[in-house]
Amino acid sequence: MTAASPGIALRRAWAERPGIASALTTVDHKRIGRRYLATAMAFFAVGGVEALLIRVQLARPEERLLRPEAYDQIFTMHGLTMIFLFVTPLLSGFGNFVIPLMLGARDMAFPRVNALSYWVYLAAGLFMYTGLLIGRAPDAGWFSYAPLSGPDFTPGVNTDFYGLGLIFLGISTTAGAINIIVTTLKLRAPGMSIDRIPLFVWAWLATALAIVFAIPALTTAALMLELERLYGFHFFDTAAGGDPVLWQHLFWIFGHPDVYIIFLPAVGIVSTVIPVFSGRPMVVHNWVVMSTLLTGLLGFGVWVHHMFAVGLPQLSITFFAAASLIIAVPSGIQVFAWIATMLTGRPRLATPMLYAVGFIVVFVVGGITGVMFAAIPFDQQVTDSYFVVAHFHYVLFGGAVFPILAGLHHWWPKITGRLTHERAGAVSFWLVFAGFNVTFFPMHISGLLGMPRRVYTYPRGMGWDALNLISTLGAVVLAAGLLVVLATLVWSLRAGPEAGPDPWGADTLEWAAQSPPEPYNFTRIPVVRSANPLWDPPLPHVDDPLAGGHRTPETSLGEGDPQRILRMPEESWLPLCMALSLAVVFTGLITTTTVVIVLGGLLVGLVVAGWARPGAQEAPA
């Protein structure tokens, strides 16, 4: 390649020295992305073990393996882990790794904030798990309804790990979302006007916008809960003029958009995989973009459908039922767009495509039961039963884990430079697909037969015994499938064939970089002429990197016209120090030790000052 000399100069400007110091100070979006993926996978394993404990406990009636108190902690931590510590961070891992590459940028807009997001995620995850290690994990369910979660009915530190942990984690999620939004709006390669943004990036943009407006509801609710629990305030306590329904509103104003925060990036993976493995651009690309954005928006208008059984006025719940029906429309548009893309293309059933197609099947089932809940009388019948558990596992496991496994196999060659074993991939898919359905489909029936959720055991002779045993056997198959996935990936790392830059013949810019990509991503910043840049005829070769040194171009919001060259920050200790200082604050809060809170606050202030100090960031380039 004749571009050797700019490549060497870029490598000098971007390479981070190997070693422990560099591991703690890195701001490279690819290293941070890999960390997100690995950490989230570890939490997935822990959450999976919790799920298996639940299934073993429920395999037969009157089981006494777990005491009720332990069961409450396990199922609460299972929900919290999967939703907050696995799915969203894992999708953030893909976002971190892939988005700058897809956009043709050299890094995220705020590399140090990116590092901060990761460290805070790790710290908050460990903070929440401290509760389990000392046997005092949150035990009031993942939505911790007041008044159960209040100081009277759940004394002790358990629920404080929930309230404070979620506030802590929200910092990471929000910072990450803002980073993704600004990166998408300002760091796109020249020529990437908004109609040429890849679908995965669109999906993450819609998600990030939803995060910016949804996480505050969770933070506000958790703040009120903790003020009530730790400092004797009254928000949800009826005796002092409060109202527990207020918690439910705030929680679900966050909680329903969060379903789409989980689901949209996963859908973005599917919209990436299907065109690549169908060998053609997405049918009705712009409609899929609009559906994604509309879903993110409508997600804020349906929260009350989680509260149909509360006793709210008929008129208002009818409104929310209608809104919940409407939200099926954009999802339907996407499903038909995927099917049309496959029908009009030449589908190749490689592992990522298998998981993507499996997702469509499972997601349609979850979507249908979702629409059923919009029928208020039906919802009131099955609320709090295993039917709901079945529904949300079809939507969350089906709607997020299948796409995640598609994305993992799809981008694995880019991340590691090695291919995975196709036959093993197919075996893992069929095990996961079968195990998933055998686990969760019977729950629809046990729910309709009246089995309530969150019970640690059940009496014999309710007609639930066989169904629960089937679910447990399915969980074993599912776990086996996931172990095959793990084995496939480990084998690929050790013995997988070299992938080369573009093993799939894909259309988006990450496949123009090396596998794994150089620290600076691209020797020459690509210039984009369509929504499928790698399928365009190549441009004449130019040696000029467009942005040399430790820099990346900034482009305009709409058209992607070049505006200026941004100087990017070097490695830094500040993100780690900030996360540790915040951990001090939250340790002080959970132990209600004012000295520690003040000390942590001072540390945070110091780090903020060090961060904002006009130095490298502000000095003339």
Next chain:
Amino acid sequence: MTASAVRAPALTREPGWYAMLLVIATEATVFALLLAAYFFLQFTHEGAWPPPPAEVPRLLTPVLMTVLLTGSSIPAYLADRGARRGRMERVGVLLGATAVLGIAFLVLQVVEYREKLDVFTPRTDAYGSAFYTVTGLHGAHVAFGVAALLFVLAFTALGRYSARRHLAIEVVTLYWHFVHVVWLFVFASLYLSPHL
């Protein structure tokens, strides 16, 4: 590349400015939800609002606070404009004036709290909890804003910002406008609405 793309760098906002806009969006949502919670508690409450021992709030001090904070937005705006146009010599004074008005606001808030805490506290009832949570969180934002203003003021005085490099000034003044606008909503909800 179109003509609009090659405008002077000082006139297009940097990525950091957009990030602050998004931080403001997320924080504004927190305040919107807290105020919504306040009204939720009011509308599910039977009897007088605010519930005794609290009384309908007197307006003199909060009106003064409103005047101070609204006034403080003017030098903040001029500081941002001055920095973007490269007139750094006036920026320090303008940032200082903004900070002084912010400090005066906080002093009045302390005065108000001292009076109110004799009557009701955050632990008295849901009204007290909501009142002190909203005003306290806002006050914390003002205090943080004052600290940030003094921070950029110090580096302005040291000559560390220039017409080309002054993102911190743009970001801090933008944040300050947000703190001001939130107060207008807090004032209308907690102080004016009980008079209706």
